[in-house]
Amino acid sequence: MTKLVDMHVGLGKIGWRLFLLNLYWLIHTLMGGIILGIAPSTRVLYQQLIQDEKSEEIENKGLWQAFHTAWKKQFITANKLILPLILLIGMIFLEIRLLSVMTFTQMDIFISVALQVLFLALITMLLNIFAFGGQQVTAKESYRQCLILVFGRPLFSLGSLVMVLLILSTYYVMPGLGVVFGISTIAFAQIKYLGKHID
Numbered sequence: 140m141t142k143l144v145d146m147h148v149g150l151g152k153i154g155w156r157l158f159l160l161n162l163y164w165l166i167h168t169l170m171g172g173i174i175l176g177i178a179p180s181t182r183v184l185y186q187q188l189i190q191d192e193k194s195e196e197i198e199n200k201g202l203w204q205a206f207h208t209a210w211k212k213q214f215i216t217a218n219k220l221i222l223p224l225i226l227l228i229g230m231i232f233l234e235i236r237l238l239s240v241m242t243f244t245q246m247d248i249f250i251s252v253a254l255q256v257l258f259l260a261l262i263t264m265l266l267n268i269f270a271f272g273g274q275q276v277t278a279k280e281s282y283r284q285c286l287i288l289v290f291g292r293p294l295f296s297l298g299s300l301v302m303v304l305l306i307l308s309t310y311y312v313m314p315g316l317g318v319v320f321g322i323s324t325i326a327f328a329q330i331k332y333l334g335k336h337i338d
Contacts (some may be wrong), residue, residue: 152325154320159199160184162321163206171214179217183209184268184323188330191291220278224265231258263289263296266303269326270333288333299332 167180183206191197231254238251264285269282289296306325310317316324 152197155322156197156199157320157327158204159202160187160326161319161321164322167206167210170210175214175218178221179210179213181269181326182213182217182220182324185326185330186213188323189270189324192330208280216278220281221265221268224261224268228258228261228265229259259300260289260293263300266299266329267296267333270329299329302328302332 151322164184165178167183168176170176171179186209187202187206235251235258238247238254241247247329264282267285267288268281303325306328310321
């Protein structure tokens, strides 16, 4: 009975922590005008969850100040980290859309398939980049680690993508969960899944 109570208390603490982090992420994303706010907010969220993973005791007191201070510090570096990848993904997506309305030759089909594979790989990188970008490493090192994981262990990386899609599907069925926990649950699950790769 005691173990059951402890388990529920533990889950409650995790849920409250994820709720607060998601709320602070949303506020800071809006503070950055969404486009420039989402990258630093997400990077700080991952940083905080990685720190939580290594800590024995987790305190919510002072969390807002810590989040806000880290957000200001990471504002420029986080945008440098992620905006080029988003731009590249957008360009490839547009190219795929253009090829979809063309009269296909065999070469067009080959190029389209190759671009779709590359698009999937880059989306997987985008999903993982913050886990590595959440550490105190350079943007170059973050990309290097993601490239090694995506192309060195494609099935493992694909599992990360599938996991995120499952969480998003759950949010689609129960949108209230998405409002309350949002991206913090995705980040939490990714950090647990990637495990030793981000130690």
